[in-house]
Amino acid sequence: TNRQDERPGKQRLLVVANRLPVSAVRDGVESYHLEISVGGLVSALLGVKEFDTRWIGWAGVNVPDEVGRRALTKALAEMRCIPVFLDEEIVNQYYNGYCNNILWPLFHYLGLPQEDRLATTRTFQSQFDAYKTANQIFADVVNMHYEEGDVVWCHDYHLMFLPKCLKERNDKMKVGWFLHTPFPSSEIHRTLPSRTELLRSVIEADLVGFHTYDYARHFVSACTRILGLEGTPDGVEDRGKLTRVAAFPIGIDSERFIQALELPEVQAHMKELKERFAGRKVMLGVDRLDMIKGIPQKILAFEKFLEENSHWRDKVVLLQIAVPTRKDVPEYQRLASQVHEIVGRINGRFGTLTAVPLHHLDRSLDFHELCALYAVTDVALVTSLRDGMNLVSYEFVACQASKKGVLILSEFAGAAQSLGAGAILVNPWNITEVAASIGYALDMPADEREKRHQFNFRHVKTHTSQEWAATFVSELNDTIVEAQLRTRQ
Numbered sequence: 001t002n003r004q005d006e007r008p009g010k011q012r013l014l015v016v017a018n019r020l021p022v023s024a025v026r027d028g029v030e031s032y033h034l035e036i037s038v039g040g041l042v043s044a045l046l047g048v049k050e051f052d053t054r055w056i057g058w059a060g061v062n063v064p065d066e067v068g069r070r071a072l073t074k075a076l077a078e079m080r081c082i083p084v085f086l087d088e089e090i091v092n093q094y095y096n097g098y099c100n101n102i103l104w105p106l107f108h109y110l111g112l113p114q115e116d117r118l119a120t121t122r123t124f125q126s127q128f129d130a131y132k133t134a135n136q137i138f139a140d141v142v143n144m145h146y147e148e149g150d151v152v153w154c155h156d157y158h159l160m161f162l163p164k165c166l167k168e169r170n171d172k173m174k175v176g177w178f179l180h181t182p183f184p185s186s187e188i189h190r191t192l193p194s195r196t197e198l199l200r201s202v203i204e205a206d207l208v209g210f211h212t213y214d215y216a217r218h219f220v221s222a223c224t225r226i227l228g229l230e231g232t233p234d235g236v237e238d239r240g241k242l243t244r245v246a247a248f249p250i251g252i253d254s255e256r257f258i259q260a261l262e263l264p265e266v267q268a269h270m271k272e273l274k275e276r277f278a279g280r281k282v283m284l285g286v287d288r289l290d291m292i293k294g295i296p297q298k299i300l301a302f303e304k305f306l307e308e309n310s311h312w313r314d315k316v317v318l319l320q321i322a323v324p325t326r327k328d329v330p331e332y333q334r335l336a337s338q339v340h341e342i343v344g345r346i347n348g349r350f351g352t353l354t355a356v357p358l359h360h361l362d363r364s365l366d367f368h369e370l371c372a373l374y375a376v377t378d379v380a381l382v383t384s385l386r387d388g389m390n391l392v393s394y395e396f397v398a399c400q401a402s403k404k405g406v407l408i409l410s411e412f413a414g415a416a417q418s419l420g421a422g423a424i425l426v427n428p429w430n431i432t433e434v435a436a437s438i439g440y441a442l443d444m445p446a447d448e449r450e451k452r453h454q455f456n457f458r459h460v461k462t463h464t465s466q467e468w469a470a471t472f473v474s475e476l477n478d479t480i481v482e483a484q485l486r487t488r489q
């Protein structure tokens, strides 16, 4: 097989995620143009050198014809990616419907659809059916490429039904599942109509991982309360079979950020920004435009701060970068116009003819621009209402070696458990508290900033994405697959 040809001696790791780490754009009947998306997960897995890694996922495009599918499969193979093809109707029901309209808000404590989202409650069953169908399609592709001895690592809330589908096809397969969002309190999970089926499937995995100990505990409680199973210090037990459940906090590829700051183009961006905002303190927010990120709450707190601290009005600027996502969902459109309205009001109230206190950009920044922004920032504001981890807070800390700026961080982001000692923790719903924290951060003496920064910088430098992936995979490898035990006995 090509296994021996390509990476002799290395164990194969099949990473299964909804999206592949590349985006495909069709530029001819038989040709595709591929763009790599360098995200946390990609760099994390690039760092796991002891495995021969393949990716399995949806390429993000609808390819109805066989010729196109063959061409895309071939193009992706060079990047060790294997596509899963989903037709438009499935994508709509599974991805836009069940994943983004039901599971995403529920896992972030925003509840199940209400009012105009109520229409989706009626189509709930058909969306869940599409979710299961999509997961079966993923399982078929995994099964087709699986070789004995491979380790299979499934990612996120899109693929909760996958562990069961995989074990049904091959009970000797070693399967891990990791959730990138929070896992909510069992009382929240209980409201989900498909609560039992999803939990039953996830516990088919050999190892189940979360960002924090709290999420792991919520998951174990859900299994004990909803499924009536036994929780143990190691995980969940079902008739003598143990599913290991543990916390594996993700990190970033910190060296990539630290080294980028030395590049001439990043230095040039920094110089430009420093000149542009000379004489003012720079505050920064970087988020995907999503309900969970608490953007309206953040800028309302900034407004309150300006209201109460007139001496700061022309001495501080907040740069809020918010890339729009899920643009065709009405709730996201409403959020965008709500944010624009508040931004307009604040700039109208506190701006002058030559300067405004709040710059709001709804676009993505390239890596170099982003690093430069992080580096010139005095105070970063991460006020998620809920967030699995939040990597922006890590990226900011990584870029602050010389400035030693302050991180204001929501206590409801997973990162609060790792960067809590260095950051100023806030309840993002409490606008008075956030406004006061902004004042505290802007006035913070250098020695306190230094101390807080050092604490967080050490953490970000040592708890990298590479280490995260390596730890998960090695623990998965150490789990014992029941079926293999049975055959050995």
Ligand code: ADQ
Residues within 6 Å of the ligand: 039, 040, 180, 181, 250, 286, 287, 288, 321, 322, 323, 363, 364, 365, 366, 370, 387, 388, 389, 390, 391, 392, 393, 395
């Ligand atoms: P996200 O919700 O996407 O991830 P986050 O962890 O902050 O949240 O990662 C966002 C990434 O996108 C960062 O790497 C950031 O640099 C980048 N980004 C955001 N806005 C950008 C912009 N305008 N321009 C360029 N880049 C931008 C989900 C969970 C998180 C969890 C991660 C990883 O919701 O809680 O931390 O997965 O598990």
